[in-house]
Amino acid sequence: MTGKMKQLAIDKANENKEGIKINYLKIEDTKKVKAVVLTPSKNGLTIIGGKNENGKTSVLSGIAWACGGNKKAPSDAQREGSLTPPQMDITFSNGIKAERSGKNSSLKVTDTNGVKAGQTLLDSFISEFALDLPKFMNQNDIDKAKTLLKIIGVGDELVKLDMEEKAIYAKRTTIGQIKDSKIKHSEEMQEFPNVPELPISASELIKSQQLILAKNGENQLKRNNVENIGNAVQRSIENCSNLHRQMEALSERIELEEAIKTQNMEDMFIAEKTVKELEDESTIEIEKQLNDIETTNSQVRANMDKSKAIDEANEYSTQYTNETTKLEDVRKERLRLLSTANLPLPGLSVRDNVLTYKDKAWDCMSGSEQLKVAVAIVRRLNPDCGFVLIDKLEQMDIDTLNEFGLWLESEGLQAIATRVSTGEECSIIIEDGLPQGQSYLDVTNEVKAETFTYESSTQPSWSNFKPGNK
Helix, strand or coil: CCHHHHHHHHHHHHHCCCCECEEEEEEEEECCEEEEEECCCCCEEEEEEECCCCCHHHHHHHHHHHHHCHHHCCCCCECCCCCCCCEEEEEECCCCEEEEECCCCEEEEECCCCCEECHHHHHCCCCHHHHCHHHHHCCCHHHHHHHHHHHHCCHHHHHHHHHHHHHHHHHHHHHHHHHHHHHHHHHHCCCCCCCCCCCCCHHHHHHHHHHHHHHHHHHHHHHHHHHHHHHHHHHHHHHHHHHHHCCCCCHHHHHHHHHHHHHHHHHHHHHHHHHHHCCCCCCHHHHHHHHCHHHHHHHHHHHHHHHHHHHHHHHHHHHHHHHHHHHHHHHHHHHHHHHHCCCCCCCEEEECCEEEECCEEHHHCCHHHHHHHHHHHHHHHCCCECEEEECCHHHCCHHHHHHHHHHHHHCCCEEEEEEEECCCCCCEEEECCEECCCCHHHHHCCCCHHHCCCCCCCCCCCCCCECCEC
16 A cells, blocks of 8 residues: 555544544633533534633633643633632543642543543643644644645645746746747847848859850840941942943853842841840849848848747747646646545645645635634644634634534534624623623532533534524
8 A cells, every 4th residue: 555545544534533522621710710610512613702801711721721731831820819729620522531630730630440640641632733723823834734735645745746836837937038038029120021031142143244244245246247247248339339340341240249249138137137136134133233232131131030030939939838738737736636635624725835725825814714724634633632722713703603613513523612702602601700690609519520421412503503592
C-alpha cells in the first residue's frame, strides 16, 4: 500500500471514529464563575450566553485548565472575593474523569477502572487546538496551509506542483512580455509597398546595362552599314550618268552598271527596311535603378526586418501558448491531487502555500467561515477529540449560527461556545457567575457527575431550533 493510500485509509477510519466528548462539567470559583454545572449536547452547539463580564469566557477557561494542564491555568484563577480555591470536575464520554481542587488546584485523573492517572492520559485524546482554537486561527497563512497539507498527506506533492506552476508561470510571463514587445515593435516599423522582396544587386544591374549597350552597338553598326550602301548607290548613279554618255561605246558596260545599280537599290531597300525595324533599348530605367539602389534596398531591408519581427512575435506567441498549456496541465494535476485527497471540509484547498476555502484566502473569509474551517481542521488533527471550545460566537447571526450548529451535528462534533446574548439560542445564560435564576447553593447541590448520561430523545438539536423555540 502506498503512503498516500495508507493515509486515505487512516483518514477514512478516523472519519468513522466517534470522538470523545464532554458528558458533564462543573466549575466553581474560577475567575468570574461562582458555580456552573452543565451537561453539553453530545453533538452540535451548546451555547453559554449572557452579558459581558458575567463569566461566560471564564467557563471555557476552566474547561481548558482542567483538560490542558497548568500551561492553561489563568494567571489569576481564583474568583475575586472567594475564600474557596477553584474547583473543576469534568467527565468525558469515555468514562475518564478530570478534577481540579484544593489549595493548589491539583489535577486528579481517573480512568474507567478507577485507576488514577495524570495529564498524559488527557493529552492522549484531547487536542490542544480544541482547547485553544484561536491558537490555530491566529497562525499565519502559510502555517495554516502546512497544517492542512500535513493532515491530508499530499504536502510534498503539492509543494512540488506549486513550484512547477510558479516556474512555468514566470517563464510564460517573460515570454508574454517579449511577445508583446515584438508585436508592438513590428507594428511600429515602416513598410514600403511595390518594392522587391529581396535587395537589388548593383552588379546585376550593371551587367544588364552592358548587355543593352552591346546590343545597341550592334544596331549602330547596322545603321552605319546603311550609310555605306547609300554612298554606293550614289556612286552607281554617277557612274550610270558617265556610262550613259559613253553609252554608244560602252553599251555592254551600261547594262552591267544598270544591273549593279538595280541590285544596289534592292539592297538599299532591304537595308533601310531592316534598320527601321531596329529599336534601341533604353538604359534610363537601369540608370534610375542604379541611382535609387540604396533607397530601394533600404526599403527592402526595412520590409525584411518587419517580416522578421512579425515571425519572431509569432514564435513567441506559440511559445506563450505552449507554456499556457503546461500551466493548465499542472493546475489540473494540482486540482486532481486535492480532489482525491480526503479533505476535512469540502472547498478547502491550498494555493501558493496559502490556505483557501471556496477560493477565498483566510482574510477574505467571513468570521463564520474562518470558524468552520478552523474547527474542521482541528478536528481532523486529533479525531480522538470530539469537542472544541469556541469563544465569542456573537459574530454569527441566528441563521449562520443555525447552519453552523447543523454542520457540527452532521460531523458528530460537540462545541461548547460563548455568545454575548440572552436569546433562546443559548443553552445556559450566565449572570454574575451563576446560571440565570439559580443561587450558588442551587448549583453546588446539583446531582453528581456520574449520574449524567445522554438521552438522545431529550438532547436539543439545531435541526429543530428556531428563534422562539428552545
